[in-house]
Amino acid sequence: MATTEITISPEEVKASSGTERVPDPCIVVIFGASGDLTKKKLLPALYHLEQGGLLPEKFAVVGVARRPLTDEFAKDMREGILSGGGVEDGDSKLDEFIAKVNYHAMNFDDADGYTKLKALLETLDKKYGTNGGRLFYLATAPGYFAEIVHQLGAHGMAKPEKGTVRVIIEKPFGHDLQSARELNDDVNQVLSEDQIFRIDHYLGKETVQNILVFRFANGIFEPIWNRNFIDHVQITAAENIGIEGRGPFYEKAGALRDVVQNHVMELLSFVAMEPPVSFGAAPIRTEKIKVWKAIQSIPLEDTARGQYSAGTIEGKPVIGYRQEDRVDPASNTETFAALRLEIENWRWAGVPFYLRAGKRLAKRATEITIQFKQPPLLLFKDTNGSGKCDEIQPNIISMRIQPNDGISLRFAAKVPGPTMQSCPVNMDFNYATAFGVSSANGYERLLLDAMLGDATLFAHRDGVEATWALMTPILEGWAATPPKDFPNYVAGSWGPKTSDALLARDGRKWRQQ
Numbered sequence: 001m002a003t004t005e006i007t008i009s010p011e012e013v014k015a016s017s018g019t020e021r022v023p024d025p026c027i028v029v030i031f032g033a034s035g036d037l038t039k040k041k042l043l044p045a046l047y048h049l050e051q052g053g054l055l056p057e058k059f060a061v062v063g064v065a066r067r068p069l070t071d072e073f074a075k076d077m078r079e080g081i082l083s084g085g086g087v088e089d090g091d092s093k094l095d096e097f098i099a100k101v102n103y104h105a106m107n108f109d110d111a112d113g114y115t116k117l118k119a120l121l122e123t124l125d126k127k128y129g130t131n132g133g134r135l136f137y138l139a140t141a142p143g144y145f146a147e148i149v150h151q152l153g154a155h156g157m158a159k160p161e162k163g164t165v166r167v168i169i170e171k172p173f174g175h176d177l178q179s180a181r182e183l184n185d186d187v188n189q190v191l192s193e194d195q196i197f198r199i200d201h202y203l204g205k206e207t208v209q210n211i212l213v214f215r216f217a218n219g220i221f222e223p224i225w226n227r228n229f230i231d232h233v234q235i236t237a238a239e240n241i242g243i244e245g246r247g248p249f250y251e252k253a254g255a256l257r258d259v260v261q262n263h264v265m266e267l268l269s270f271v272a273m274e275p276p277v278s279f280g281a282a283p284i285r286t287e288k289i290k291v292w293k294a295i296q297s298i299p300l301e302d303t304a305r306g307q308y309s310a311g312t313i314e315g316k317p318v319i320g321y322r323q324e325d326r327v328d329p330a331s332n333t334e335t336f337a338a339l340r341l342e343i344e345n346w347r348w349a350g351v352p353f354y355l356r357a358g359k360r361l362a363k364r365a366t367e368i369t370i371q372f373k374q375p376p377l378l379l380f381k382d383t384n385g386s387g388k389c390d391e392i393q394p395n396i397i398s399m400r401i402q403p404n405d406g407i408s409l410r411f412a413a414k415v416p417g418p419t420m421q422s423c424p425v426n427m428d429f430n431y432a433t434a435f436g437v438s439s440a441n442g443y444e445r446l447l448l449d450a451m452l453g454d455a456t457l458f459a460h461r462d463g464v465e466a467t468w469a470l471m472t473p474i475l476e477g478w479a480a481t482p483p484k485d486f487p488n489y490v491a492g493s494w495g496p497k498t499s500d501a502l503l504a505r506d507g508r509k510w511r512q513q
Contacts (some may be wrong), residue, residue, distance in 0.1 A: 001038065003010050007048075010434065014115055016359070017200065017259060020200075021054070021448065021452055022053070022054060022056060022250065022315075023055070023056050023133075023448070023452050024056060024131075024133050024163065024394050024451075025057075025128070025129060025130045025133050025163070025166065026056065026059065026130055026133030026135055026136045026164070026451060027060045027061070027121055027125070027128075027134055027135070028046065028059075028060075028061050028062070028447075028451075029062045029063060029064060029117075029125055029131050029134060029135070029136045029137065029160065030042060030061070030063050030064065030136065030138035030139055031065070031107075031108065031136065031137065031144070031338050032064075032138070032139035032141075032144075032309060033063025033064055033065045033067035033073070033103070033136050033139070033141060033149055034063070034067045034069060034073075034437055035065075036137050037170075037513070038063060038077070038139060039076060039077060039079075039080035040083075040440050041084075041201075041443050041445060042137065042139070042447070043061070043077045043080050043081055043101070044080060044081045044084030044087075044441060045440070045441055046061065046446045046447060047081045047084075047087065047097055047445055048084075048333075048440055048441075049310050049444055049447065050093065051093065054064045054171060056422040057154065058130050058131070059100060059127040059128065059130065060098060060101075060124050060130060061075070061102065062102045062117075062119040062120065062124070062127045063101070063102070063103045063123050064103075064104050064105075064106060064117065066105065066106070066108070068104050068105045068109055068293050070103060070105075070328075071103075072101035074098050074102075074103070074112075075390075076096050076230030077098065077101050078094065079093065080465070081097075082094075082486070083097075084441065086438075086440075088125045091321075100128065101154075102120070102124065102348075104116070104117050104120055105375060105433075106372070108140060108144045108147055108148055108151075108293070109125075109151075111151065111155075112155070114151045114154070114155040114157070114500050115155060116211075116488075117155075117157075118155050118157055121134070121157070125275055126197035126448075129282065130159055130163070131163045132161060132163030132165075133163030133164055133194065134157065134163065134164070134165045134166070135158070135166050135167075135168065135450055135451050135481075136148075136152065136167045136168070136172055136327050137168045137170075137171045137390070138159075138167065138168065139170050139209075141169075141269075142170075142172055142173075143173075143193075145169055145173075145183060145187070146163070146183060146186040146187065146429065149167065149186065149190050149191060150189075150190060151187070152167075152190065153189075158190050158191055161446075163413065164453065165195060166189075166195050166196075166197060166450055166451070166453065167195055167196055167197065167224040168197045168198075168199050168388040168450050169197070169198050170254075171189070171198070171199065171200060171262055172257060172258070172261075172463050173198050173260070174240065174250065174261075174464070174468060175196045175253070175257060175470045176468060176475060177465060177468040177469050177472040178465050178472075179399070180465055181465060182349045184464070184465070185464075188461070193460070193461065196461075197449075197450045197458045198458055198459040198460075199446055199450075199458060199459075200263060200459060201442055201443060201446065202262075202263045202266055202267070202442075202456070203266060203458070204441075204442030204443055204444070204446040204457065205442045206405065206406040206431065206440075206442075207399065207400065207402070207431065207443075208270065208401060209265065209457070210399075211270040211271060211368070211399060212270060212284075213349055214407065215275075216275055216512040219330065219395070223395075225347075226347045226348070227350055228347055229372055229373060230351055230353060230371070230372055230373070231351070231371045231373045231374075231394065231508075232353070232371055232506075232508060233268075233318040233351065233352075233353045233368070233369065233370055233371070234353075234354045234366075234367075234368070234369040234371070234402060234510065235264055235267050235268060235271070235353070235354070235355045235369075236356050236357070236365060236366065236367050236368070236369075236510070236511075237259050237260075237263055237264050237267075237356070237357040237358075237366045238356070238358060238361040238362070238363065238364060238365045238494075239358070239359050239360070239361060239364055240313050240314070240360065240361055240362065240363055240364050241360070241364070242308075242319075242321070242324060242360050242491075243320065243321070243324055243327075243335075244358060245325060245379075246454075247324055249482065250327070250333065250335075251326075251327060251328060251331060253333075253335070253337055253364070253484035254333045254334045254335070254472065255334050255335055255337040255357050255358055255359065256305075256315055256337040257471070257475070258469055259337075260337050260355060260357050260359040260471065261378075261467050261468060261471045262459075262467070263357075264355050265292065265467045265470075266288075266459075267368060268353060269287075269291045269292060270286035270288075271370070272291045272343055272347070272348060273287040273288055273289075273290070274287050274290065274347070277455070280456060281410050281454060281455040281458075283462045284456055285455075285456075285462075287347070288463055289343075289462050289463050289466055290345075290462070291343060291467055292463065292466040292467055292470065293468055294343045294344050294345045294348075295341050295342070295343055295344070296342065296344055297470070297473060298339055298340075298341050298470060298473070298474060298477075299335040300474065301476045302339060302340040302478075302480070302502065303332040303337070303338065303339050303340075303474055303478075303502075304335060304336075304337070304338040304339075304495075304496060304498035304499040304501070304502055305336060305337055305338075305478060305496075306334060306335065306336035306337075306358065306487075306488050306495050306496035306499065307320075307321050307331070307332075307333065307335050307336070307487040307488060307491045308320060308321050308335050308358075308360040308487055308488040308489055308490070308496070309336055309481070309491065310323070310489055310490075310491060311360065311490040311491030311492040312491065313360065313491055313492050316366075316494075318360065318456060318491045320487055320491065321359075321360075321487060321489065322337050325460040326486045331486075332483055332486060333484050334478070334483075335358055335359040335360065336356070336357070336358030336359070336361075336489060336495045336496060336499070337355075337356070337357055337499075338354070338355065338356040338357075338495065339354070339355045339474075339502075340353070340354055340503075340506075341355070341500050347470045351507060352508075354510070356510070358498060360491035360492065361378060361492075361493070361494055361495060362419075362492055362493060362494050363404070364403060365402075366400070366401035366402045367397070367398055367399065367400050367401065367511075368399040368401070369378070369396060369397075369511045370396065370397040370398075370399075371395075371396050372392050372394055372396070374392070374394050375393065376430065377401055383419050390393065392412065393410065393424045395409070395410060395412075395413070396408075396409070396410040396412050396511070397410075398410070398511075404427045404432075405429065405430070406428060406430040406431050406434070407428075407429045408426045408429070409426065409427045409428075410424050410425070411424070411427070411441065412425075414425055422461070426495075433452050433476070434437075445457065447456070
């Protein structure tokens with residue numbers, strides 16, 4: 001089946017009632033708008049929504065940053081939209097959209113700058129008829145989150161006189177449990193919880209949302225989705241890239257904070273949660289938090305950490321982490337983290353979950369592997385030949401989040417011929433083949449939901465604190481016992497040997513990606 005380039009359509013983004021979801025008039029205000037996120041993700045996503053007729057007619061964008069960009073900003077955003085795909089240079093609708101893109105230069109701690117920003121927004125309200133509706137997007141360094149929210153409150157922009165005001169806050173939301181609680185308390189002094197949208201871009205990915213559809217819209221899977229049939233679960237979030245020039249950020253973060261506490265724990269909750277009473281924000285959040293709170297504290301011996309040395313990626317030599325720009329030559333920051341944990345509830349008791357995430361690994365792959373138990377009696381154990389059919393392999397459901405998004409099921413089939421020989425085969429579903437190639441980047445759904453006030457795919461403060469409560473003791477334990485063998489894996493490998501040992505001691509091994 002040929003693949004075609006498609007953009008998001010109104011039919012693809014409908015509420016459960018079956019009606020198109022178009023937000024009320026509003027202005028999207030992006031703090032930190034001079035960064036790559038705005039140009040490469042946010043503005044292309046907003047324009048894809050415009051193409052699909054999913055933005056309100058009365059709408060505008062304001063970028064806020066410290067650099068004096070003036071007219072350069074709109075031009076730069078136009079280039080970002082074009083390079084994002086699904087848009088032609090001569091598109092008249094693009095010119096109409098870019099005409100609504102504005103820029104305001106200010107320091108994020110400058111009170112006078114907020115006074116002028118408020119005046120600009122009121123002027124745009126009159127020009128575009130946006131009626132006081134606001135979506136503030138905080139795409140700044142985390143240290144500015146609380147300051148910006150307090151300034152919005154002090155200048156009367158947090159509580160609407162008319163329209164609605166909502167605030168999207170980027171990750172990382174805190175760097176440990178205490179800082180997350182403090183940040184939650186700070187923003188809750190100004191904003192009500194239903195105004196706050198803590199974003200994790202992984203939840204905008206179609207394949208992540210499809211986990212819930214796969215489980216709860218298909219009657220054949222949920223009855224076997226439990227400890228009676230599942231042997232163990234693996235979640236891998238592997239990247240073959242390095243830190244991409246973000247040395248100062250990564251030195252403070254590391255793999256556990258950067259990926260596991262948020263992205264990987266969200267994937268785990270979707271896999272392990274109980275069926276919600278409805279597909280709404282509160283029921284789904286409730287079930288996710290139940291999962292995280294059912295995880296007992298993770299002992300250090302059930303963790304592994306690593307840091308990459310120089311190696312080869314896709315045939316090209318790459319430097320080690322300690323040689324990266326603006327990284328301490330003696331750094332103990334982990335670029336790889338792995339955990340073994342168990343969920344102490346009726347469904348999952350005794351089923352181990354193995355999680356891993358890292359930089360400069362052999363390939364880019366985010367995947368969830370559900371491995372089922374072997375049949376109680378292996379009737380065909382002596383009938384196999386050689387090669388890939390040399391042993392009976394367990395059934396596996398593999399959910400590929402990226403790349404090559406899709407789902408595969410591994411099962412045994414008889415090899416043609418006069419002997420009773422079985423061999424593992426895959427039944428495969430691929431998103432691009434089934435639905436065509438989309439230029440959507442995942443932020444479309446999240447931005448649209450935030451404008452609509454739908455918090456289903458956003459983190460609640462209780463969930464953020466629940467995952468930090470699990471990760472903080474590990475971070476403290478690692479800090480108290482600096483590694484003696486860093487760097488301990490070669491760039492282009494699958495991580496340190498200690499990661500393999502987590503599974504080997506249980507008689508298991510990581511699935512080959």
